[in-house]
Amino acid sequence: MTTSEAATIEKQKSKTARGYQETKGNGNHVTPQRLTGAEIFVRTLEDVGVEKVFGYPGGAVLPIYDHLYQNAKFEHILVRHEQGGTHAADGYARATGKPGVVLVTSGPGGTNTVTGIATANMDSIPMVVFTGQVPSGMIGNDAFQEADIIGITRPITKHSYLVKDVNELENVIREAFHIAVSGRPGPVVVDLPKDMVNSTGVYRGSGKVKIPGYKPVTRGHHSQIAKAAKMLSEAKRPLIYAGGGVNLGDASKELTALAEKTNIPVTTTLMGLGGFPEGKPQALGMLGMHGTWYSNMAITECDVLLAVGARFDDRVTGRLDGFSQKSKKIHIDIDPSCISKNVEVEVPIVGNVKEVLPELTHMVGRPDTDEWWAIIEQWKEEHPLHIPHSDSEITPQYMIEKISEVTNGNALMVADVGQHQMWLAQHYKFNHPRSMLSSGGLGTMGYGFPAAMGAAVGCPDRNVVCVTGDGGFQMTAFELATAVQYRIPVKIAIMNNGYLGMVRQWQELFYEKRYSHTDLQAANPDFVKLAESYGAAGFRAKTPAEMEKVLEQAMEINDRPVVMDFHVVKEENCYPMVPAGAALNEMVEGDK
Amino acid sequence: MNTKKHTISVYAKNNFNALSRIVGLFSGRGFDIDSISFGQGQERGMARITITTHGDEQIIEQITKQLHKVVDVLKVQDLTYEPFVERELALVKVNAPKASRSEIMQIANVFRAKIIDISPDHMTVEVTGSEDKVTAALGMLKQFGIVEVARTGTVALKREFQGKT
Numbered sequence: 001m002t003t004s005e006a007a008t009i010e011k012q013k014s015k016t017a018r019g020y021q022e023t024k025g026n027g028n029h030v031t032p033q034r035l036t037g038a039e040i041f042v043r044t045l046e047d048v049g050v051e052k053v054f055g056y057p058g059g060a061v062l063p064i065y066d067h068l069y070q071n072a073k074f075e076h077i078l079v080r081h082e083q084g085g086t087h088a089a090d091g092y093a094r095a096t097g098k099p100g101v102v103l104v105t106s107g108p109g110g111t112n113t114v115t116g117i118a119t120a121n122m123d124s125i126p127m128v129v130f131t132g133q134v135p136s137g138m139i140g141n142d143a144f145q146e147a148d149i150i151g152i153t154r155p156i157t158k159h160s161y162l163v164k165d166v167n168e169l170e171n172v173i174r175e176a177f178h179i180a181v182s183g184r185p186g187p188v189v190v191d192l193p194k195d196m197v198n199s200t201g202v203y204r205g206s207g208k209v210k211i212p213g214y215k216p217v218t219r220g221h222h223s224q225i226a227k228a229a230k231m232l233s234e235a236k237r238p239l240i241y242a243g244g245g246v247n248l249g250d251a252s253k254e255l256t257a258l259a260e261k262t263n264i265p266v267t268t269t270l271m272g273l274g275g276f277p278e279g280k281p282q283a284l285g286m287l288g289m290h291g292t293w294y295s296n297m298a299i300t301e302c303d304v305l306l307a308v309g310a311r312f313d314d315r316v317t318g319r320l321d322g323f324s325q326k327s328k329k330i331h332i333d334i335d336p337s338c339i340s341k342n343v344e345v346e347v348p349i350v351g352n353v354k355e356v357l358p359e360l361t362h363m364v365g366r367p368d369t370d371e372w373w374a375i376i377e378q379w380k381e382e383h384p385l386h387i388p389h390s391d392s393e394i395t396p397q398y399m400i401e402k403i404s405e406v407t408n409g410n411a412l413m414v415a416d417v418g419q420h421q422m423w424l425a426q427h428y429k430f431n432h433p434r435s436m437l438s439s440g441g442l443g444t445m446g447y448g449f450p451a452a453m454g455a456a457v458g459c460p461d462r463n464v465v466c467v468t469g470d471g472g473f474q475m476t477a478f479e480l481a482t483a484v485q486y487r488i489p490v491k492i493a494i495m496n497n498g499y500l501g502m503v504r505q506w507q508e509l510f511y512e513k514r515y516s517h518t519d520l521q522a523a524n525p526d527f528v529k530l531a532e533s534y535g536a537a538g539f540r541a542k543t544p545a546e547m548e549k550v551l552e553q554a555m556e557i558n559d560r561p562v563v564m565d566f567h568v569v570k571e572e573n574c575y576p577m578v579p580a581g582a583a584l585n586e587m588v589e590g591d592k
Numbered sequence: 593m594n595t596k597k598h599t600i601s602v603y604a605k606n607n608f609n610a611l612s613r614i615v616g617l618f619s620g621r622g623f624d625i626d627s628i629s630f631g632q633g634q635e636r637g638m639a640r641i642t643i644t645t646h647g648d649e650q651i652i653e654q655i656t657k658q659l660h661k662v663v664d665v666l667k668v669q670d671l672t673y674e675p676f677v678e679r680e681l682a683l684v685k686v687n688a689p690k691a692s693r694s695e696i697m698q699i700a701n702v703f704r705a706k707i708i709d710i711s712p713d714h715m716t717v718e719v720t721g722s723e724d725k726v727t728a729a730l731g732m733l734k735q736f737g738i739v740e741v742a743r744t745g746t747v748a749l750k751r752e753f754q755g756k757t
Contacts, residue, residue, distance in 0.1 A: 154609070212666055335661070337661055
C-alpha cells in the first residue's frame, strides 16, 4: 500500500455518511477571495471532499489542468478514454458510496462520457461530470471541439448546469454534488466554458446548499409503515424483494434485522445482491430472468410482497400480467415516480430505506411462515441451481463457484454484461453490501473492467475481482494502461468462450442456432500477451486444475492488474431462464 | 383505457434547461402534449408553464411525478381535480372579401371575439376563452377560409373562492 492509499483510508474514516461535505470550507477562507475559475474549481472540489478525479485533458480544460499540475489535494487519474473515466468514477461511487468525479474536455471528450453517464443514471449512481466547453462567446458557432453536451446528456442526467458566470461557479459545484448524492442519487453534468475557468470570480470557501423546490423525502409516513407492519405480521406467505436501494442506501444491516426478526424469505435483484448476505437462512438468491427457480416461484405464490428499494424492472417481473398476482404489495422507495409505475401497489411508502426499515422492524410481528418455508424448501430441493463439473473443461458455473471459494465470498466483485454476469450473480456467495457492481439497468458491455478499476481506487484495502467476457473486456481493455500506471491490482477473470455468449444463447434458443455475428474466435487476441504488453500479469487456463492454480497465483499479485484468460465450455447456456414475454413461473431450466 | 384531458400547471425556474427537461421528459417517456404555454411567473426568474395532456390515471400520475423530479421545478398542480379558470387566446386570419365581412363580425360578436386587423382581403379575429370555445369559433370561421392561426395554448390557475352552497 502506498502512502497516498493509506492517507485515503484515513480520510474515508472521517467522511460524513453521505460521502461528501456539504458546508465545510477548508477552514482558512472565511472572507471571500477573488480567484480564477480554475482555482475556484480545484478549491471547491477539495472543499466538498473529493479525493479522486478520473479525467482526460484537452484544449477547453487546459486552464484547470494547469492548475491541477501542482496544487490539487485530490489525486487525478489519467484514464485512456473518457468512457473508461465515467465507468471508473461509477465503480468508485458504487464501491465507496461517495460521488464519482470525472473531468473531460469539450466536444469528443464530452460525447465519450455519454455511455458512462447513461449507465450511472439507470442505476442511480451519484456522479459529477465536469466537461470543458468552448468559450461562451463561441457557443453555437460550430467551434472546434464544440458539442452541446448539456443537450446531449439532458435525458440521461439527474440535473445539469452550464456555467454562465464565474461568480456562480462555486455554488454550482456545491449544488451539483448535493443533487448527485441526495434523494435518489444520479449523475450531474457541469459544463465549463473556457472563459469561465480563465476569468476571475468570487470564492467564499463555504456555503450551505439551498435549492428551492428540491427536498427529497427521507422519512416514511408513519401510518403507512404501520399498515405495512400489520400486513406482514398477518401474512401467510410473505416475501421481501430487495433491490439496489438497499446497497445505495446502506441499509443492509436494517434489512437483515427485519428478515431475522420476521423470518421472511428475501430475494434480491441483480442490483440488490450483497444487500442481504447469501449465508443467511432467509436468502433465496436472485430473482428475475435468470433468477433461481425458488425465488421466481416464491414471488409468484406469495401473498404479501415487500419491495425494498426496487423498481419492478421488466427483467425482474417478466410478463406483467403474470407477475405476483396473488399478493398485496408494499413498496418502499425514495423516488415516488418508481411507485406504481409498472406494478400497482397497495401500500406505497416514500422514504429512505435506511430510515423506514428500522421503523417497520420495530412495529412488525413474526408471521407464522412454517408452511410457507416447507413449500420453499421443497422448491429448493427439487430445483437447485445446477453446477456442471468436468475434469477436462472449465464450466462457467464452476469458474464462478471456484472464485467464490477462493475469495471466501469477501471480494468486491465487478461484472461486465452477459452470460458471465448472470452466472456470477447466481453462483457467487455475496456476503457484503456494495460488493457486486454491475450495469443492471443499461446493460453496458465494457463497463466491468474500468468500473473495477475505480472500485479498487476507492477501496484499496479490498480484493477487487472483475468477471468479464472475451467480448466485453475488449470494449475497454485499453484501460489496462491506466491500471498499470497507477498500480491498481484489479484481478480480471475473462470467461472466454469465444462468443458473445448471451446473444449466442438467444440465437440458439430463439433463432434456430443462426449465430449471426456472435463468433469472436477468429480474431480474439492472445489475452496473456495483451496483458504483458501493458505491463500487467497474464495467465491462461484451459482445465479446472490449471484454473485453480492460476487463481492462487493471481491472488498473490498486488502491484499491478492481472488478466486471467479462462477458456470455458463454448456453448453453455445460462439457466434458469424466463424467455422474453413469459411470466416468471414459466421459466426454462435447460438440460441437466 | 379511460383517457381524460388534464390541465397541469408547473411553476419552475425560468431557464432553457428547465423548459427542455420538461418537454424532453414528455417525448422521452412517450407522454403527449396537447398544448403548452410558457411565460414569466410572479417572481423574478420564475416561469409558469401550463400543459394540457391526456391519458389514463396511471399515465397522468407518472407525468406529475416525473415533473416533480425535475430539479428546477418547484410546484406541480394537476388542476383537473379542482375548480380552475382557464383561457386560451387565438389570432385567426380569415379571408374577408367585402361580402363576408359583416357575417364574420357577427360570428365574432357571438364569441365575444374582436376584430383586430383588417385589409382589403383579410380580417384578423382575436378569440379568447376556454380551449373548447376557441375551437368552436375556429370551426365557425372555417367556412370563410382560414389563412393562418396562432394559438397560445391554455393558461390556467386554480380558482380560489368557491362560494357557499
